[in-house]
Amino acid sequence: MTAETSQPKIRIDSPGIRVLRRTFRNRSAQVGFAILLVFILACVGAPLITHADPDAIDPSNTLHVPSRTYPMGTDGIGRDVFARFLYGGRLSLWVGLVAIAIGGLTGTTLGMVSGYFGGWLDASISWVTDILLAFPDILLALAIIAILGPGIVNAMIAVGISFIPSFMRLTRSNVLAVREMSYVEAARALGGSNTEIILTHILPNVMRTLLVLVTLGIGSAILAGAALNFLGLGAQPPTPEWGAMLNAGQKYIRQGWWLTVFPGLGIFFTILAINLIGDAVSDAVAGTVVLSKTK
């Protein structure tokens, strides 16, 4: 055992790569990836696809039915819904990503610290996590919005915080299981520092479980973000965003079905795609991860 093996090299057939390969081979995941790719490209490439300004009003052209010039019609003050859909999609996706990043990073760190060090640190972090879990997700996000005030950034934070408990819990149980593994004990016996052990042995195992949580979580995060925006507590007008557009669309439900159908389809297909991928990942990961102490 030489010094250079303290960094795990990524071998072609390492468990992580195997997981990814298995995922990609899954048909459902392929469809999911395809759908997601289409949406991401469309939203990111919005300026290339449409020349319309999502905020440009056109009062002479309100509530136009979808047509050649307006693929998704226009809204109550004449704005191009297709442009708003593409630009809005960016925000909807972004909210999901940022929220998961916040929740995931914080939760994982807390879980690792809690699981590895144990003792009163574990007890107090667990207690706080249990409290966060005592609230239904949306309610927790609402409580945080009540404190911070409405706004898109605050919505990201609120949704992010509501994900901390699940990441923390999962990481913690993972760490608890691995901690007792013989190779970890061996490493400790050999005098490895805590940080080293965490990074070298525990983290890779945790990563694989996290992958499942993250992929499924992004879907929930996008959904939660859109829900907050739908309630008017997130993105403020005139910011286009799928959830906010649905809220505005409800007012015109009799005059313009396209205002509710399209943004909703956006959310639906995105979530569907992510669920497919997430399921495939979870299938692929099953069996490669140490989850319980019984081994």
Add this chain to the structure above:
Amino acid sequence: MFKVKYLFNSIGILVAFSMLLVACGQPAATPQATSAAPQPTVTPQVTNTPASTNTPSPVSGGVLTIGLGSEPNTLDPGAAVYVQEQFVLISLFDSLLSVAPDASLHPGLALSWQPNTDYTEFTFKLRQNVKFSDGTSFTAAAVKASFDHIMSKDILESGGKTLLTDHKYLETDVIDDYDVVVKFSASYPTFLNDAGRQWLSISSPTALAKYGTDYGRHPVGTGPFMFVKWDAQSQIVLERNPAYNWAPENASHQGPAYLDQVVFRILPEAATRLTAFQSGELQVVSDPPSLDAVSMSASGEAVVKTFPNPGIPAIMMINTDKEPTNDINVRKAMILAVNQDELAKTVFKSLGIPAYSVLSPTTWSYDEQAASLYRYNLDQANQLLDQAGWKLNSNGIREKNGKTLTIDYITSPVWEESFNELLAGYLKKAGFDVKMRSMDDAGIASEAAAGNYSMLYMYWTRADPSPLRILFHSSNIDGGSAYTRFRNSQLDQVLADGDTQTNVDLRKQDYVTAQHIIMENALVLPLFTVNNVYMMTTSVQNFTFDLEGYPWVYDVWLTK
């Protein structure tokens, strides 16, 4: 366990579902719907139809359910501030005078009145044999108790309190049961008009004493309806007062009301009110979605009645104390960039009435000249901004000395977003960078006090132009509602004079001058005249408005 075939099946189902929706859906709204409606448009007339001789005679009975967009905070007339409170108060309480739609004064709870020469003391002879809904008698003591209650510490701020304190209310002297004198230490020429409004209406002294600070949830008045209950955020229920034995002279009948009950349902969203109306839960909707109101009245399914409010129309008060709106050319450009005609039509369809001045055309002393200073002209707006040194950058926003032409626009949740975004859209076309932030009343109040805004929304329904003083006199800048923060001694002088001037012509001149100063200095961005719109079923008869556009349900009856 997902299988791909599940996925394709589900997509297929979804597509089929969507096609079903579209196929069964309403015929798509065409953008020309706005001009086709045969509705009375811009004529600022009160659409009060007097009971014609051809209609069948009134029948007693029935429940009238009215859908309101916001909930009153209180039903204590002395503590009331907001429009939605007056909706309900008008049926529960009577005032000393009754003011007819033509602004003439008639007996109310007072049979006759006599002001002294300098309008500081008002002697009233009161109506007899009137009872409050708690059974106690109406006497001069009630007048004293009501006015003293307004002045008490229990009420921090209210419409009534502002009226009384601004004119330095002294006291009410009870001479005997039916004679009373109200005294002020400042001249109050408009007191008799104001005494006819809901804010100064009369409450039962017994109830005031009994409920104390809770009186706002247990109102007791002499009006044609009595309070039954208030389910918070849901509804307010009133029922006929069987002991009601008189009525104002301009009413179409005397004695008890026709309706058994009046229910005010509180439904904040216009779409929700519309649905409730269409499903028969409401007979009257306040502020229905404009497109539906227009189409339903065109098809004969519903009757639409409108009332353009006198007073200050919907305007933006522009902050003259903050950059960049401290530059008069920037302010003028803002006014010229907004197409008021198109704005009104887009948001309110054919029920929209654009505004061009700080007073609405149905207000006494409205000056047409002041209202013709600005008309939508985007080119002129662009020119003014160019001349002022604001040049367009590559993002379509104007810049000067490294700063962008930013408008801090605090929106209140009252109006539909489409209105806010529409307004922002017009300004953006002239190169303004509009930053919208949404706040509730409390947030707006604190930002207003701190001067953190470029423009704030305002409207004030009043038949008389006196609110101009509250909004534009420099004494009201700190801690008050003078949001334009404009200091001009001539403006201050005419506004102060208008308040106490007893000569009608001189008073009118004061307000004409005020309108000119305000508009020439581009202090406000006029938007639209607030048009009270009510949509009702064809069974609702005799629905009329009072002087300020509040629905008068006392005379209403329902056909079966």
Add this chain to the structure above:
Amino acid sequence: MTTYLLRRLITSILVLFGVSILVFSIIHLVPGDVVTAILGRQKVSAQEEAQLRQQLGLNDPIPVQYWHYLSKALHGDLGESIRNHVPVSQSIAEQLPSTIALAFSALILALVIGFVLGLTAALKHGSWFDTLAMSLSVSGLSIPTFWLGLLLILLFSVSLKWFPSISTGSSFSALVLPALTLGLPETSVVARMVRASMLDVLGKEYITAARAKGVRESAVILKHALRNALIPVVTFVGLQMAYLLGGSTIVETMFARQGIGRLAVQSISNRDYPMVQGVVLVVAVIYVVMNTITDITYTLLNPTIRLK
């Protein structure tokens, strides 16, 4: 067993304690001044403002304030709404039944439809019905509640005009669309669970043994399979509390229904802090209690856990 129960109860109480601390701190974490929020547009003298501060107990040290808050809350006093001065507990008590009615109907709907779907799908495993049912479930899981509601309104209110798009009270036509909106995603979960559970159990040895013994098919299903398939369903009910309570905020807002969900959203928009605190506290308490009951019930039902 008793040790487990005791430990579980203590954990719950500790969590509730923590919840109360968190809820209490909402009003103190708000950036800016709470008193300004309460006074709104009213002009008051510095003296009156100081009086209000004193009245609200904002001058006491934080732990003392918390103690007052907690003791009042335990007596049912959650303060007064800033907006209309109605006691918070009264508002909540008025609005809660409506939410319960909604959640209940959604749950019943989900259980009934989901159960039938899942059972039939399991019995007809591999047939077109199975595929159809599972496809619907897949969609059901991915569809956002608020969009589903809008689609239902589009179809049933706007096009077909069968049901109203706002609802008041608990009449059938008023509850249908909201209950469907809230319950359909749940139906998917139930259907999949029941199907998986049934398939699992149907394949088990004792079922084969029972069949081999010649017991009638229906008896097989009813007695053995169902009973065992029921366990996960019971736990499901408890777990879905979170979704139902959270989902009610959206559904109630959309359909303008009475309920604490809508109350929560409105009080946040109104910056009505005492009301927000009250609603959050009540919902969290309900949730914790329900979870505790669920956990205990599951433990009692499931023999394998008991032996731990």
